[in-house]
Amino acid sequence: MSGAHIACCDRCASLTGSSRGTAGSAPADGLAGSTASATMVARRRLLKAAVFRPQAEPGAPLQGADAPGLAPDDGGSQSAGFANVFQLPRTVSGTILDVSPHVLILGDGGREQRFVLTPEAVAWCGAQLEPAALIQGDRAIGRNVADRIWANIGRVTGVITERSGNQLLVDEGATRESQVITLQPRSLGRIQVRFPTLEPGYLVDIIGIRRRDELIGMIPATSQPAYPAQRLPAPPLVSGHVPKSISGSATWHEPRDEPPGILGVSYPALDPETGCAEDLAGGMRQGYSRMPFLAIGSVLRIRNDCTGSSCRIPVTGCTPIGRLFNDRCVTCGTSPRGRVADLTLASFIALGGELERSCFNATITIGE
Amino acid sequence: MTMLNAIREVQIPLLAAMLLGGCAAKVLQMIRAGSAREHIGPTALFPMHLRRPVAIVLCLVEAGLGLGLVLTAGPFGQNDPADGIRLGACLLFVVATCALIEVRQSLPDVGCGCFGDFSTSPVSSRTLARSVLLAIASLTTVNLGPVTWPRTTAGALGLLAILSTEVLLIGVLSPEVGEGLIRLGYSEPCELRNVPASRSLAVLHRSKHWRRYAGLITSEVPEDVWRELCWRFIVYPARYQDRETEVVFAVFLQHRRPVVHVALVDSSTGAPLERPASKQRSRWPGLAALPRPARSLSPAFNAAQARSAPADLPVSTDL
Numbered sequence: 001m002s003g004a005h006i007a008c009c010d011r012c013a014s015l016t017g018s019s020r021g022t023a024g025s026a027p028a029d030g031l032a033g034s035t036a037s038a039t040m041v042a043r044r045r046l047l048k049a050a051v052f053r054p055q056a057e058p059g060a061p062l063q064g065a066d067a068p069g070l071a072p073d074d075g076g077s078q079s080a081g082f083a084n085v086f087q088l089p090r091t092v093s094g095t096i097l098d099v100s101p102h103v104l105i106l107g108d109g110g111r112e113q114r115f116v117l118t119p120e121a122v123a124w125c126g127a128q129l130e131p132a133a134l135i136q137g138d139r140a141i142g143r144n145v146a147d148r149i150w151a152n153i154g155r156v157t158g159v160i161t162e163r164s165g166n167q168l169l170v171d172e173g174a175t176r177e178s179q180v181i182t183l184q185p186r187s188l189g190r191i192q193v194r195f196p197t198l199e200p201g202y203l204v205d206i207i208g209i210r211r212r213d214e215l216i217g218m219i220p221a222t223s224q225p226a227y228p229a230q231r232l233p234a235p236p237l238v239s240g241h242v243p244k245s246i247s248g249s250a251t252w253h254e255p256r257d258e259p260p261g262i263l264g265v266s267y268p269a270l271d272p273e274t275g276c277a278e279d280l281a282g283g284m285r286q287g288y289s290r291m292p293f294l295a296i297g298s299v300l301r302i303r304n305d306c307t308g309s310s311c312r313i314p315v316t317g318c319t320p321i322g323r324l325f326n327d328r329c330v331t332c333g334t335s336p337r338g339r340v341a342d343l344t345l346a347s348f349i350a351l352g353g354e355l356e357r358s359c360f361n362a363t364i365t366i367g368e
Numbered sequence: 369m370t371m372l373n374a375i376r377e378v379q380i381p382l383l384a385a386m387l388l389g390g391c392a393a394k395v396l397q398m399i400r401a402g403s404a405r406e407h408i409g410p411t412a413l414f415p416m417h418l419r420r421p422v423a424i425v426l427c428l429v430e431a432g433l434g435l436g437l438v439l440t441a442g443p444f445g446q447n448d449p450a451d452g453i454r455l456g457a458c459l460l461f462v463v464a465t466c467a468l469i470e471v472r473q474s475l476p477d478v479g480c481g482c483f484g485d486f487s488t489s490p491v492s493s494r495t496l497a498r499s500v501l502l503a504i505a506s507l508t509t510v511n512l513g514p515v516t517w518p519r520t521t522a523g524a525l526g527l528l529a530i531l532s533t534e535v536l537l538i539g540v541l542s543p544e545v546g547e548g549l550i551r552l553g554y555s556e557p558c559e560l561r562n563v564p565a566s567r568s569l570a571v572l573h574r575s576k577h578w579r580r581y582a583g584l585i586t587s588e589v590p591e592d593v594w595r596e597l598c599w600r601f602i603v604y605p606a607r608y609q610d611r612e613t614e615v616v617f618a619v620f621l622q623h624r625r626p627v628v629h630v631a632l633v634d635s636s637t638g639a640p641l642e643r644p645a646s647k648q649r650s651r652w653p654g655l656a657a658l659p660r661p662a663r664s665l666s667p668a669f670n671a672a673q674a675r676s677a678p679a680d681l682p683v684s685t686d687l
Contacts, residue, residue, distance in 0.1 A: 044594060046638040047603060051616045051631040053640060197416050226412035226478050233479065233488045242559040242597075271595040273565045292559035295594035326477045367597060 041314045044297035091349045093141040093260055096151070101132045104149070106140060118147050124356050125151040126209050126218050139210070143349045150355050154210030155221060155254055156181050157321050159229040160200050167214075170204055173320050176256055180214040181206055187218050194220035201228040203324055207358055210254075221251075221358035222327040229324050235290050242292050248340035249329030250302060250362035251322060252348035252355060263350065264316030265300055266342040268323035269293050276318035289323045289338055292366060301365040302341055306332035307352035313343070329359035340364050374523075377515045378530045379505040380441045383457055386502060386538075387434030390482055391427050397484030398423070409481020409491075410467035413474070433457045441515045454509045461503035468496055486544040498541035505534075558598040563621045565593055568600040572619050577630040581615045584608050584632070598622070608632060613641060 094106030094113060104115045123131040125138065131149055134140065138151040156179040162169035166188065168181040181204070183191060195204055203225050208218040227233055253266065269291035270276050294300075294315055303310035319342040329335040331354075341364055343351070353360045411419045411426070433456055440450035464482075471478055472491040479488040480495045487495075518524040539545045569590075572578050584606040591614065592603040599618045606613045612635040620627040632641045 043638070044592070044601070047592075047614070047616045047631070047633060048596070048601060048618075050633045050638070050640045051601070051618045051629050053631070199416060223475075226475055242557045272562050273595065274593070290560055292557075292597050293562075294596050297594065298596050328476070 041297040041316070044295070045299065045314075091141065091143055091261065091346045093139075093345075096134055096136055096138045096140050098136060099132060099134050101130070104131060104134075104140075104142075115142070121147045121149065123149040123151060124153065126216075141345060141349065141355075148349075148354075152209045152211070153207065153355050154215045155205070155207045155252065155355075155358070156215050156217075157205040157221070157251070157253065158203070159321070159324075160198065160202050160204050162200060163198060168198060168204065168217075181208070181217045182214050183217045187216075191217055191220045194222065195224040197224060201230060203229050203321070205325070205358070207356060219356060219358070222325065225324070225326060232324060233326075244367055245363050245365045246291070246337070246340050247305065247335060247361070247363045248289075248337040249327065249335045249359045250304070250341045250343055250348070250351075250353070250364075251329075251339055251359045252343050252345055252353065253319070255345060258316070258344060261346045262316065262344050263311070263313050263347045264344045265302065265313045265347060266317040266319040266322070266344075267291070267294055267298070267300070267315045268319050268339060268342070270315075270318040271295055276320055289326070289340070291323075291340065294366065298366070300341065302343070302347075302351060303363045303365070304351045304353065305361040305363055307360075309350075309352045311347070311351060313347055316344070329361050331357055331360045333361060335359075335361045371526075373512075374527055375530055376508045376512050378527060378534060379509045380437055380512075380515055382531065382534060382538075383502065383506055383509070384434045384437040384441075387430045387437070387457065387460075390484075391430035391434060393484035393486060394423070394427050394430075394481070395484075397481075398427075409479060409487065410464070410471050411481070412478050413467065413470060429456075429460060433460060443514045446514060450512075451510050454506055454512075458503055458506035458510070461499055461506055465496060465499040465503060468499055472496070483544050486547070489543045489547065492543060494541045494543060498538060501538070501541065558621050561621065563595075563600070565595075565600065568593075568619045568621065569602065571626050572602060572617050572628060575619075575628045577617065577628050581606070581630060581632070584613065585615055595621075605635070606632065608641065611641075612636065 092106060092113065092115065094108035096104070097107045097112060098105040102117055104117055106113045106115070117131050121131050123129050123134055125134060134149065134151050140149050140151045141153070142149040156170050156172065158170040158172040158179065160168050161171045161178065166183040166185070168183070170179045170181060172179055183198075187208075191206060192198065195202075195206070198204065205221040205224075206215065206217040206219065207221050209216040255262070258264070268289050271293045274295065296315055296317070298315045299312050300315060301310060301312045319339070322339040322342045326338045328338065339359075341362060343353070345355070348355065348360075351360070351362075411422045414422050433453060436449075436453035437457060440446070440453055468480055468491050471480070477490055480491050481487050482495070518527055581604075585604045586607050587605050590602045591605050592601070594601050598621050600621055602617045602619065604615045604617075606615045614633050614635050616631045616633060618629040633639065634641055
């Protein structure tokens with residue numbers, strides 16, 4: 001039951017399935033940075049709640065003993081003002097088996113799902129198009145039972161390690177394979193306006209069409225930082241108390257090795273003591289962004305400032321690349337700071353983000 | 369010497385100091401970075417292959433103008449050479465102002481680079497105002513005769529006052545000064561402080577709670593260690609009343625008298641267990657009999673609450 005509040009909605013079966021951990025369920029070390037197991041997330045929340053609950057006197061009945069499944073600090077999740085997650089848009093994904101102007105059939109693991117397309121339904125596959133223009137076999141992800149569909153969308157965010165003609169080899173971190181971006185001549189100009197230095201050592205963040213192991217670059221997801229990844233400017237000093245709510249930019253990343261549909265967030269400042277498994281091969285530990293240190297399993301309340309949707313989402317990984325950027329999201333106004341959260345596809349879509357816009361202005365609240 | 373003349377004379381050493389200081393800071397930045405490839409403020413506007421030559425030319429121009437202003441301040445190189453250098457300085461600051469406006473619009477996260485690594489904060493209106501001020505200051509020095517030492521004490525004090533006022537004005541317009549002052553008295557918030565886990569373990573092992581629960585703990589190695597904000601959580605396997613349990617410690621990450629919280633939980637269900645009775649006798653026996661105030665369950669998971677740790681939490685500061 002406690003896990004249900006962590007993962008915050010019915011679509012997080014992988015996270016809610018095992019809310020109670022056992023003593024041996026979590027590794028003692030090396031856990032930070034790896035994709036969090038649902039057990040670890042739930043277990044840490046449970047233990048944290050236990051250690052901060054009022055201590056019962058010897059002989060007195062234990063609080064919560066009559067409701068053992070309810071973590072004490074989850075009480076807050078039921079308070080007024082918590083996002084009604086059941087009203088959040090639902091995310092659907094699968095391979096397109098058939099599509100007509102009115103019906104979309106997606107296949108996912110041998111299961112067929114039919115969705116009625118509304119007249120307002122819009123698709124994206126490199127550009128805005130009618131859903132009927134999608135092709136069988138395209139990998140699609142959609143929102144609100146297919147009123148918004150993205151086909152074969154992909155994103156590569158990382159450090160350029162090699163350039164050969166119009167192909168870039170990009171390092172996305174130690175736990176991910178290097179990605180190849182192919183820049184088509186018709187998109188090259190558009191991309192180079194925002195990414196003028198397509199040279200090894202510089203950061204790149206490009207959205208495009210996923211074709212097997214390469215990404216056909218279509219849209220620059222942000223503006224390129226003027227500094228190379230190895231020469232980050234000194235981060236600004238932070239003094240005083242760190243606020244619980246921090247506004248900035250929320251981006252998204254492709255699932256790679258994450259289970260599809262998982263609601264999670266990669267956070268730019270995991271405790272350096274435990275390390276970030278996704279760190280770059282170059283071993284850059286320090287990023288530009290100064291954020292409070294958290295761990296796998298910490299829960300953030302993330303609010304899409306453009307739509308007002310919010311949800312509590314567990315930290316499931318770190319974002320070694322995101323912390324190197326000092327960009328701003330301009331989806332609805334200019335975000336006051338750079339990347340504060342790197343959401344999974346499902347989280348991003350559920351919170352009302354438009355994938356091709358690359359980010360939304362977000363406010364994260366820590367420690368709720 | 370008129371007041372206006374005194375103000376004009378003060379500009380020469382001030383401009384020379386700014387130009388030479390800026391050049392030295394940029395050279396230092398290049399030495400630290402190992403190359404001139406790294407952008408220095410407005411050089412980020414240029415294609416990468418041009419950044420290095422532009423950065424070098426900028427440094428040379430600054431050094432040349434700075435030295436030129438000093439050398440031509442006196443009788444040497446009067447009239448044309450001196451005016452040429454002063455006009456050159458004026459032109460440099462005008463161009464710099466235009467470049468900073470462009471940087472501010474097209475690369476809002478890039479600093480002005482005026483003083484190398486010290487100028488990393490994004491270009492602001494203060495930075496622009498400083499550049500404009502220096503351009504005006506340079507312009508006022510054109511057609512100025514040789515700078516002479518004041519003949520009277522009053523004159524010297526007047527010059528000093530003008531110089532101090534202008535230095536203060538430039539200081540106010542310089543984001544680098546504020547940043548430097550902040551660095552001098554900077555204390556990092558605990559949420560951002562990198563605290564080794566070994567230190568938290570050492571703190572824990574010296575605490576009263578550790579002594580109280582040590583008998584239950586069955587492993588020397590913690591089962592899980594993680595950190596959230598200002599707290600580090602340390603979990604040990606334990607055995608209590610023939611049940612598999614876990615002892616969870618939360619150690620506040622501060623240097624002096626850190627707060628420690630503890631809980632004993634059932635391993636299989638995660639339910640908190642009644643804590644074992646303390647073997648230590650309270651110094652004030654009557655205190656334990658006092659009714660505890662009822663408290664609503666608060667998150668208790670932020671530094672502010674931690675600093676005023678609730679009385680009903682098991683807290684130890686007796687290290």
